[in-house]
Amino acid sequence: MVRMIQTPAIELYRGADFRPHLDVVARLRVAVFRDWPYLYEGDSDYERDYLAAYCGSADSVLVLARDGERVVGASTGLPLLDDSEAFAQPFHDAALDPAQVFYFGESVLLPEYRGRGIGHAFFDQRQAHARELGRFRTTAFCSVDRDDSDPRRPQGYRSNDAFWRKRGYAPQPGMTVRLRWREPGQGELEHGLTFWTRSLENAV
Numbered sequence: 157m158v159r160m161i162q163t164p165a166i167e168l169y170r171g172a173d174f175r176p177h178l179d180v181v182a183r184l185r186v187a188v189f190r191d192w193p194y195l196y197e198g199d200s201d202y203e204r205d206y207l208a209a210y211c212g213s214a215d216s217v218l219v220l221a222r223d224g225e226r227v228v229g230a231s232t233g234l235p236l237l238d239d240s241e242a243f244a245q246p247f248h249d250a251a252l253d254p255a256q257v258f259y260f261g262e263s264v265l266l267p268e269y270r271g272r273g274i275g276h277a278f279f280d281q282r283q284a285h286a287r288e289l290g291r292f293r294t295t296a297f298c299s300v301d302r303d304d305s306d307p308r309r310p311q312g313y314r315s316n317d318a319f320w321r322k323r324g325y326a327p328q329p330g331m332t333v334r335l336r337w338r339e340p341g342q343g344e345l346e347h348g349l350t351f352w353t354r355s356l357e358n359a360v
Contacts, residue, residue, distance in 0.1 A: 166220070178208065185264050231263035235258055
């Protein structure tokens with residue numbers, strides 16, 4: 157029997173309320189990030205430890221997409237200064253105050269649920285949360301840098317750049333964070349991730 161895909165319900169959790177969902181979000185991230193453009197060979201234990209920082213931030217947010225009992229997508233955010241210094245440094249270097257930045261962590265969504273408006277819901281919920289906190293002027297996220305000519309790029313792949321631009325975000329050349337992770341068959345490599353930003357006051 158073919159299972160009908162329902163429009164997922166969107167749920168929001170703040171701060172320590174994130175903790176009961178650590179395991180399922182960690183597994184989802186490992187599954188989705190294995191594909192292009194991340195090509196991330198991760199493990200759930202590492203992801204759980206990484207996500208624990210969100211539980212420790214009173215102003216963090218987790219947005220879940222749930223189809224019945226099944227979590228099919230997740231999106232995170234927290235004040236930039238509650239993340240590691242590596243993420244704040246590009247703002248220091250650009251003479252921008254990281255205390256005024258709310259950072260959108262990664263969004264992950266199973267392929268069969270894409271194209272249903274869930275990505276917009278993830279941004280809407282996180283922007284509303286950041287605005288409600290009342291002390292941020294900018295929202296920002298990182299996008300992994302990949303060469304369009306990379307032979308591992310799937311045929312017909314469409315990046316999210318157009319979607320992000322329609323949301324009012326713009327890439328900030330030179331504002332890059334360097335992170336290391338394992339790629340399948342390649343071992344641990346250093347990767348560049350470029351910040352995209354927009355004014356929170358103008359967010360819709």
